[in-house]
Amino acid sequence: MTSDGPSSTAGLGDAARPGAGEVTATVIVNAPAEKVFRALVSWERQGDWIPFTQVRVVSGDGGEGSEIEAVTKVGPAVLRDELTVVKLDPPRTVHVVHHGKVLRGPGVLRCTPMGGDRTQVVWHDWFHLPGGAAGRVAWPVVWPGSKFSLTAALKRFAKLVEAGRLP
Numbered sequence: 001m002t003s004d005g006p007s008s009t010a011g012l013g014d015a016a017r018p019g020a021g022e023v024t025a026t027v028i029v030n031a032p033a034e035k036v037f038r039a040l041v042s043w044e045r046q047g048d049w050i051p052f053t054q055v056r057v058v059s060g061d062g063g064e065g066s067e068i069e070a071v072t073k074v075g076p077a078v079l080r081d082e083l084t085v086v087k088l089d090p091p092r093t094v095h096v097v098h099h100g101k102v103l104r105g106p107g108v109l110r111c112t113p114m115g116g117d118r119t120q121v122v123w124h125d126w127f128h129l130p131g132g133a134a135g136r137v138a139w140p141v142v143w144p145g146s147k148f149s150l151t152a153a154l155k156r157f158a159k160l161v162e163a164g165r166l167p
Contacts, residue, residue, distance in 0.1 A: 009086050009106075015099035016086075018106055019128030025150035026122045029158040033113040036121060037091035039157070039166035040109050043068050048166065049156040051149075064088050068096070079103070104128040121157070123150060 009016035029036050039045070043062050046055040053072040060066025063085060070081040082100035087093070094109040107125035114120055160166045 009097055012084060012086075012097045012099055015104040015128070016097050016106055018126035019104065021105070021127040021129045022125070023127070023146045023150060024122065024124045025147060025154050026120065027151070027154040027158045028114070029119045029121055030117070030162050031119060032117045033091040033111045033119045036119040036161055037094075037111045039161050040111070040121070041088070041090075041094060042167045045166055046070065049160055050153045058082075060085070083107075098125070098127070102130060121154060123154060 041062060043055050043057050043066075047053050050070070050072070052074050053070055055068065055070045058067040058069050062068075064087060066085045068083050068085065070083070072079045072081070079102065080100055081098055081103045083096045083098045083103075085094065086097055086106075087095040091111055091113075093111070096107045096109075098105055098107060105125060105127040107123070110120075110122045110124075112120040112122070157166070
């Protein structure tokens, strides 16, 4: 990870190392960073802004060391994202490691305070690409959809925070 990355990724093996599949999305939220951060780490409310997804805290209190599971279902397709919260630095950053069978790699959510009670949110994941060379070839096709859906989710998040509908 970067120099400001998590210091405690013991036990997460290769999933803690950045993969070649990077996806980043950014949004400006018209709310203070403390409020935005609080809404981001309200794990079980993420389904309010990430379509077709239910999120639950499997173990822990949602803080460092907690295990989170996000299950996305679209028709018969099911994608299970298992992740560990490895570092919280309120109200600035959340570091996670995705360590499921399909989604693997570190991620970070950053809240940067701006003037006038505005906050920039950046969501960045470095996924391991499944399938070796085939995964690397498929990534340029998959990436635009991943970026689009992540950006759309963050825009929904911003609207809910601004409307006071998230904690």
